[in-house]
Amino acid sequence: MILEVTNLTKRYKSGNAVDNISIQLKSGGIYGLLGKNGAGKTTLFKLLTNLITPDEGSLKINSAKLKPIGAIIENPGLYGYLNAYENLKIFAEIQNAPRNNVSLQEYLKNVGLPLDRKDAVRNFSMGMKQRLAIAIALLNDPEIIILDEPFSGLDPTGVSSLIQLIKSLAANNKAVLISSHLMNELQNCCNYLYVIDNGKIVNQGDTNILFENCVSKYVIKGDGIEKAENLLPNLISSEKNRITIACATSEISEVLQKLLENGFLIASCTPQVTLDELLNPIRNVV
Numbered sequence: 001m002i003l004e005v006t007n008l009t010k011r012y013k014s015g016n017a018v019d020n021i022s023i024q025l026k027s028g029g030i031y032g033l034l035g036k037n038g039a040g041k042t043t044l045f046k047l048l049t050n051l052i053t054p055d056e057g058s059l060k061i062n063s064a065k066l067k068p069i070g071a072i073i074e075n076p077g078l079y080g081y082l083n084a085y086e087n088l089k090i091f092a093e094i095q096n097a098p099r100n101n102v103s104l105q106e107y108l109k110n111v112g113l114p115l116d117r118k119d120a121v122r123n124f125s126m127g128m129k130q131r132l133a134i135a136i137a138l139l140n141d142p143e144i145i146i147l148d149e150p151f152s153g154l155d156p157t158g159v160s161s162l163i164q165l166i167k168s169l170a171a172n173n174k175a176v177l178i179s180s181h182l183m184n185e186l187q188n189c190c191n192y193l194y195v196i197d198n199g200k201i202v203n204q205g206d207t208n209i210l211f212e213n214c215v216s217k218y219v220i221k222g223d224g225i226e227k228a229e230n231l232l233p234n235l236i237s238s239e240k241n242r243i244t245i246a247c248a249t250s251e252i253s254e255v256l257q258k259l260l261e262n263g264f265l266i267a268s269c270t271p272q273v274t275l276d277e278l279l280n281p282i283r284n285v286v
């Protein structure tokens, strides 16, 4: 493990922002921290990066590096009136990181920023700002990268290219920890998920398994599929060419078989998971 957090707690007058949290990160893994607004994600990240001190618990980083963590917490704090290269150079100076022309250009290239963009970063798209912030987080070649809500404000193309960049960091053996309230983005990106609510980790596991275990509904599409209503006791809703049924992963093949046997052609069958189901794993019994 590159990072081991044990029973971390942070109390405020309003209550425990982080409540007895334990997490472990391995090099090369992409970890998601999924939770609603106010769940405690940013507070946990501030504890991991020593911006605040815990009231209880411990944090162990198994690295010989002076600065093993690179992080973007809350917003990428960029200088809007400077260009990408100038931003990177200033942060490299502040962090005492290598700042010769070649290595700075290399950082920009590695995060996919065009080297010929010389205008101020206030003109950049959100996706480009995120990339620049990641380049800054990478300046000291940290072993752990922490990204707080990196998908916020990105369009679908920006999200998928950011996911590619995050995967390339993990392929270079970095441990990446990402917070978000967006389940689909984390599902597409992370190997392992921690679900946080009210300061506590309420659910965790391999992303695919976690989602599979939380599926309680399927949307089935097909020409005239709404006419299958009477075949399906677990029907939730029905409209032209589309039905939604309550059904666990273990039961869906039987349902599809029944539809096929009765002459219905299925165009797609999509599992549905809501954040509520991930937050309340015990309730997911169909």
Ligand SMILES: Nc1ncnc2c1ncn2[C@@H]1O[C@H](COP(=O)(O)OP(=O)(O)OP(=O)(O)O)[C@@H](O)[C@H]1O
Residues within 6 Å of the ligand: 012, 013, 014, 016, 017, 035, 036, 037, 038, 039, 040, 041, 042, 043, 044
């Ligand atoms: N400095 C502080 N003083 C008092 N309460 C705080 C402080 N920082 C955070 N909190 C409280 O701790 C809880 C967790 O906040 P936190 O910002 O960690 O949540 P979050 O999951 O990051 O939410 P968001 O997605 O909205 O940023 C909230 O109830 C918040 O009001």
